[in-house]
Amino acid sequence: MDTEKITPDALIFDIDGVLINVEKSFPEVIRLSVLRGWEKFCGGESDAPGYTPAHERILKRHGAFNDDYDIVWLLFSISAATGEKKLSRAFPSPEKLQSEISRFSGDLGAWVQERYGALVSRSAVRADCSALYTGEMYKLESPMLRCHWKKLPLPTAIYTGRDAIEWELAKKTLGWEDFPSELIIHSDSGIRKPSPKGLEILCGRLGVKNPLFFGDTASDMQALATFENGYFVAIGDLLPEAKYIYKNPELALGDLLNFKIGGDINGRK
Numbered sequence: 521m522d523t524e525k526i527t528p529d530a531l532i533f534d535i536d537g538v539l540i541n542v543e544k545s546f547p548e549v550i551r552l553s554v555l556r557g558w559e560k561f562c563g564g565e566s567d568a569p570g571y572t573p574a575h576e577r578i579l580k581r582h583g584a585f586n587d588d589y590d591i592v593w594l595l596f597s598i599s600a601a602t603g604e605k606k607l608s609r610a611f612p613s614p615e616k617l618q619s620e621i622s623r624f625s626g627d628l629g630a631w632v633q634e635r636y637g638a639l640v641s642r643s644a645v646r647a648d649c650s651a652l653y654t655g656e657m658y659k660l661e662s663p664m665l666r667c668h669w670k671k672l673p674l675p676t677a678i679y680t681g682r683d684a685i686e687w688e689l690a691k692k693t694l695g696w697e698d699f700p701s702e703l704i705i706h707s708d709s710g711i712r713k714p715s716p717k718g719l720e721i722l723c724g725r726l727g728v729k730n731p732l733f734f735g736d737t738a739s740d741m742q743a744l745a746t747f748e749n750g751y752f753v754a755i756g757d758l759l760p761e762a763k764y765i766y767k768n769p770e771l772a773l774g775d776l777l778n779f780k781i782g783g784d785i786n787g788r789k
Contacts, residue, residue: 526776528751530728531672532719533665535680535690537736538755538769544660546588547576549653553592557648558607561640562600568608571595578618580758583714584628585621586681586739587707589649593642594621594632601636650685658689664755665769666781669696673779677722678704679733679743681713714742719750732776734769 536542554570575595579585585594595611598620604610612620624631629642669676678699682690687706691697702725705711705718723731731750735741741759744752753772754762766772773779 526751528674528730528732530675530677530723530726530731532677532679532722532731532733534735534740535678535682538734539665540690540693541662541664545653545657549649549657550588550592553649553652554595557596557645561596561645564605564607564610566607568611570607570611574614575617577758578614580737582621583739583742584624586713586737589646590628592649593640593645596640596645597632597636600639654685661693663694669699673777675726675728677726679718679722680706682706684708713739716743716747719743719747734772
């Protein structure tokens with residue numbers, strides 16, 4: 521891989537799928553929320569698995585559907601609009617889902633209500649998902665970067681779709697309880713990917729111009745592309761079109777910056 525022109529001056533990380541392995545948490549939150557909530561919110565019968573990895577891949581490769589709780593609301597809205605009661609008949613196939621979200625434009629909330637109607641409470645669905653995640657699911661997560669942020673080779677910031685409560689849980693998982701609050705942009709900051717605004721603010725606070733931005737979804741890549749500075753590093757296999765792709769951030773740091781992780785998250789050998 522050609523890294524001769526890589527001259528970053530900072531590191532900016534997404535959290536889910538980048539700093540923290542969430543394979544057993546957020547996808548399971550979506551799956552369980554769909555199964556439990558189809559009866560609770562839509563008065564239906566959960567007679568089918570519903571959400572699958574195929575649905576996950578389609579949604580994460582679309583820049584507008586990075587928020588897992590809104591994914592559940594979107595899926596309920598699409599399904600409820602069919603008028604079917606059985607989940608097996610109402611839930612969109614991956615192909616149907618791909619076709620539907622290809623029509624998206626503008627604001628998510630306005631688009632969903634215009635296309636499917638105000639059939640399901642967005643706030644109630646989000647609250648239900650949040651309770652499930654903060655209650656048990658976050659305990660299934662593990663760090664993907666085994667290094668304290670102060671030990672990293674460049675100034676470090678975070679741009680995530682998590683809210684403030686979820687960030688508090690992430691800090692404990694990472695062992696980054698002392699991470700500066702001014703160096704994270706989360707959803708409660710009022711800024712959401714794929715907006716480049718989070719990158720602009722963080723680079724301004726760090727006094728840098730060309731960050732390495734580590735992400736795993738289309739919204740991450742779009743944010744960096746619109747920002748028009750720095751380098752995007754894809755973690756995982758969702759973005760084969762990215763120039764730099766790595767299994768985890770440790771491998772990326774080793775290859776791109778020749779920085780090897782040694783010891784645990786507190787920097788001990």
